[in-house]
Amino acid sequence: MSDKRTVYADNAATTPVTPSVIEAMTPYFGEIWGNPSGLYESGRRAARALHEARETIAVALGCRENEVYFTSGGTEADNWAIKGYARANGERGRHIVASAIEHHAVLNSLKSLEREGFSFDLAVPDENGFISPESVKRLIRHDTVLVCCMAANNEIGTIQPVKEIAVIAHAAGCGFFTDAVQAAGAMKTDVSDIGCDMLSISGHKLGAPKGIGALYIKSGTKIYPLIDGGAQERGMRAGTENVPYAAGLARAVSDAAKAAEDGSEIKRIAAMRDRLAEGLAEIPYTRINGGMENRLPGNLNMSFEYVEGESLMLLLDMAGIAVSAGSACTSRSPRPSHVLKAIGVPDRLIRSSIRFSLGSMNTDDDVDIIIRETTDIVRRLRDLSPEYERLKREGQAL
Ligand code: PLP
8 A cells, every 4th residue: 555645635525434423323333233113122222323313413403303304415305305395385386596506416406396397597696606695586486485595505615695595585485495515514504593494414524424414394394205115204204214324424413513613623624725725826827716705614616727627636636635626526527617607717717626625634734735736736737738838938927
């Protein structure tokens, strides 16, 4: 094995499972392995664990235990919130308003509902990546039943004014759903403070494993199940529950809530991110995508003009640094990022964009390494760029 120092700076794509989460899950892989639907002792122990996990999540999110439903992750929770709510409320109206910078789990759920006669309109963000409540209000029609706006964006980290948007949605008689998959690990996420009817979270963005998430559904919300089968999750989400992962998610969510309360780790991450931004801004022809105010602490999205983001990402990988070119969920797709497009970044700068996302594993040394390697690789790639060569000939290269 190589002893090369590696730097992981793609925490918005996924996070490592923390030791505390592994500890919380371990009993349910061994000793307590029963099916929570079983009425005998081992089943009851598993059911108790599930109940405790749900309670812990409810405390962290500021809701009641019977308002938390486990899912297979953020994608399922988003699909369920949108399709389940739209189908159950379709008699009231068949129109949905969402932000244009939602994750594809939301956008493609909306597209899929078009086949069932629903339609939707997307609120466009300003150039800094924020959705104004007014722009949402303008799109609400008499037949709008649901408004969706993410709590924080996964590509540029911008934190959205979801409290205000919830008020507007409710005043118009609509339900309000927020995807808090990115927000939950990095800031206080309280459903009563936000005032949402539904909120999604995902384990692997906050130190729990991939393949577990949860949907908060405010009691009294009319929603259909997405997955049919047995009576698990109070008849709302069929399938034998993943007890160890539910226990892991509960620990991760409660650890994240404590960190948000304490604030010191979030401050440390934001300070590293700011230093990274300053260091990389020394490279000529760069720009930060998305406003730096009201932004998730670890997120930095930058364009390096005259460089292909993909090449930069690959060379950074060879230098032991993991980052994303665009959003990780779409980085295998050749389409330019819909988020950067929506905030008006020109295509050539979208193609030259990189998302750095720092987390608890990162140190000041990591920041130094990223700055050093990125500066060097950008210079080398520009030396190979005919466009940059022309700029140099014209005496404009800095
Ligand atoms: N929503 C947002 C904002 C995300 O960033 C992601 C994943 O990147 C998802 C939803 C999907 O979550 P999962 O990977 O758990 O399906």
